[in-house]
Amino acid sequence: MQCVLATISIMFILLFLNYFVYTTIIASLGATTFIVFTMPKTHSAKGKNILGGYTLGIIFGIIFHLLSIFLIEIIETINLNTLYMITGALSVGATMFVMTITNTEHPPAVGMALSLILTPWDFKTLFFVYLCIILMIIVKKSLENYLIDLQ
Template sequence: MIIKKLRLRLTKFRRYWQHYVFQSLAATVALFALMMIINIQEKPVIIASIGATTFIVFTMPGYLTAKPRNVIGGHIIGMLCGFLASAAIMILENPPTIPMAMILSLAVGLSIFAMVVLDMEHPPASGTALGVALHGISVTVTLTILVSILFLSLVHKLFRHRLRDLT
C-alpha cells in the first residue's frame, strides 16, 4: 500500500515537476520579499503563521483555504481573537500558568468558531490568534499581519493561472 502510494506520488512528480519547482521557488521569493518589507525580528511568533499561509497559497491554490477571502478574513479573525486574549492577559497582569493557558486556548478556539461560522476558514489564522495573544496588542503586529495577508493574497491572485494544486 505504501509503495503503491509512493509510486503514484513519483509519477505525479515526474509529470508536473516544473510546477513543483516553480511554485516552491515562487513561495521562497514571495516570503523573502515579504520579510524584506516587514521587520521579522520583532514578530517571530506572528511570522510562523504567515509561513503556513504561504504553504497553502503555493501548494493548494485551488483550495477554499487559499482563496484571498479566507486568507484575509481568517487572519483578521485570528488577529481580533488574539487581541481579545491579549487584553484579558493585560487585565489579569501576568496570570499564572493555568489561567494563561486557558486564555490562549480560548483565543484559538474562538478563532476557529468565528472562522467556521463566518465561512472564512484558514487554519494558519488560529496560529495568528495564538501569536497575537502572546505578543500583545500593537500597531506593528497589526501592520505586519495586514501587509502579509494582503501581499500573499495579491500574489495568489496574480499567479493563479500559473499555480496548480500539488497535494
C-alpha cells in the same frame, strides 16, 4: 516555480519581521505561504478565507490579550503561565468557531490568534501582517491561471 514564489514571499516576510522578532507570527505567515503557493485551489487558500481568517484571528487575539492584561491587574495571585494557557485556548476556540460559522476557515490564522497571547507584539507588526497577506492574495490572484495544486 510556485516553490520559488513561496521562497521569495517568506524571504520578504523574514526580512521585515526579523526587526520585530515575532517568531510565532512568522510561523503563521509561513504556513499561509505554503497553502497559497502549494495548494492554491483549496478552500483555505481563497482570498476571503485568508483575509477573513486573519482578521478574526487578530481580533480574537487582541481581545484575549487585553483580557489577560485585565485579569493580571485584578487577580494578583494568578499564575501568568496558567492565565496565558487559558486565554490562549479561548482565543483559539473563539477564532475557530467564528471562522467556521462565517465560512472563512484558514488554519494558520488560528495560530495568529494564539501568537498574540504568547508573543509580545505591536500594531506596526499587525499592519505588516495585513500587508503580507494582501500581497500574497494579489500575487495569487494575478497568477491564478498558472498556479496548480502541488499535492
